[in-house]
Amino acid sequence: MDLNTTWFLLVGVLIVGYAVLDGFDLGVGSLYYLLAKTDEEKSMLLNSIGPVWDGNEVWLLTGGGALFAAFPLVYATVFSGFYLAMMLVLLGLIFRAVSLEYRRKIERPDLAKVFDGLFFAGSLIPALLFGVAVGNVVRGLPLDTALNYSGTFFQLLNPYALVLGLVGLMGFLLQGATYTMLKTDGVVFERAKKLSRKIWLAFVALYILATVYSLYAAPHLFANYQQQFVLYVIPLATWGAMLSTPVLIKGGKILGSLIASSASLAGIILILAAGLYPKLVPAEDPQLSLTIYNASSSPLTLKVMLIIALTGVPIVLLYTTYVYRVFRGKVNVESETY
Numbered sequence: 001m002d003l004n005t006t007w008f009l010l011v012g013v014l015i016v017g018y019a020v021l022d023g024f025d026l027g028v029g030s031l032y033y034l035l036a037k038t039d040e041e042k043s044m045l046l047n048s049i050g051p052v053w054d055g056n057e058v059w060l061l062t063g064g065g066a067l068f069a070a071f072p073l074v075y076a077t078v079f080s081g082f083y084l085a086m087m088l089v090l091l092g093l094i095f096r097a098v099s100l101e102y103r104r105k106i107e108r109p110d111l112a113k114v115f116d117g118l119f120f121a122g123s124l125i126p127a128l129l130f131g132v133a134v135g136n137v138v139r140g141l142p143l144d145t146a147l148n149y150s151g152t153f154f155q156l157l158n159p160y161a162l163v164l165g166l167v168g169l170m171g172f173l174l175q176g177a178t179y180t181m182l183k184t185d186g187v188v189f190e191r192a193k194k195l196s197r198k199i200w201l202a203f204v205a206l207y208i209l210a211t212v213y214s215l216y217a218a219p220h221l222f223a224n225y226q227q228q229f230v231l232y233v234i235p236l237a238t239w240g241a242m243l244s245t246p247v248l249i250k251g252g253k254i255l256g257s258l259i260a261s262s263a264s265l266a267g268i269i270l271i272l273a274a275g276l277y278p279k280l281v282p283a284e285d286p287q288l289s290l291t292i293y294n295a296s297s298s299p300l301t302l303k304v305m306l307i308i309a310l311t312g313v314p315i316v317l318l319y320t321t322y323v324y325r326v327f328r329g330k331v332n333v334e335s336e337t338y
Contacts, residue, residue: 003302004292007070012273014063019269020262022056025049027176029123035180035191043104047331048183055323069305073295074280081149082133085156089126096122131168135161138272139218140282160217167210170203171265178258183331200246221275231274238267
């Protein structure tokens, strides 16, 4: 395995890590008004993600840094082309962060409602737009000869990208529902359990639609699977995780259902990554596509940064594990809590 492929896998691991960990944060926020009706219930949801949300976002920063270090041309092309969309995502994440930190410190009901709205919008917008961005990338971008994005913001909102955006959103919502069941009890638990069934059905239906749509809109995603049948292990495992989620919920195995729903979302990302390899950003003109070879840093940079990454990522893993261990169990709404 060469350094370029190693970095392709490492960036993929970091993206999966972010989707899995911050996915349930975004899901809880997007379901905020459906799960919580009173101030006490809202505090319960905020407490469930309060101690961990900022650590989860470290994975996004690490993934972005790894992409910049290993494949700077991809970073420049994608982030410049998606500039307005990424600013909306960034604003959403800022709104969510501010709301999480200040919502419980506000005593005025009118301001509390404002922070509630910001928390909801700051979760829903990124949860949808992350999938839309992925949909545009896997479909193929209009790039000019200088490898700059030549489309417009509204071209990013094409039907195929929106379908993948909805798939990602449903995946986040399912994670949010299962995480809520893990961290709460009582009426909030029952609402999350009831919602999880409907979300799961929408998730599966949209995933099937996206798969069929990909045959028309992104047929290049299937080339690697036709050449390497062993890759079909990934979608089979993904389907296994999807189908097991409602069974685990019904059986009362809530932690297992969260793991299964997270594995479903991770599996979809891996399915797309396996279909793209060695491309990172397909272009409408195949000759202009960015791959792990024509868009990478120098071999020396890849080698040095790999040493740094292999040192830093385990630290992040240990920190993440420690935080979740400390804050395990059901949440409460006492004044001393987050």
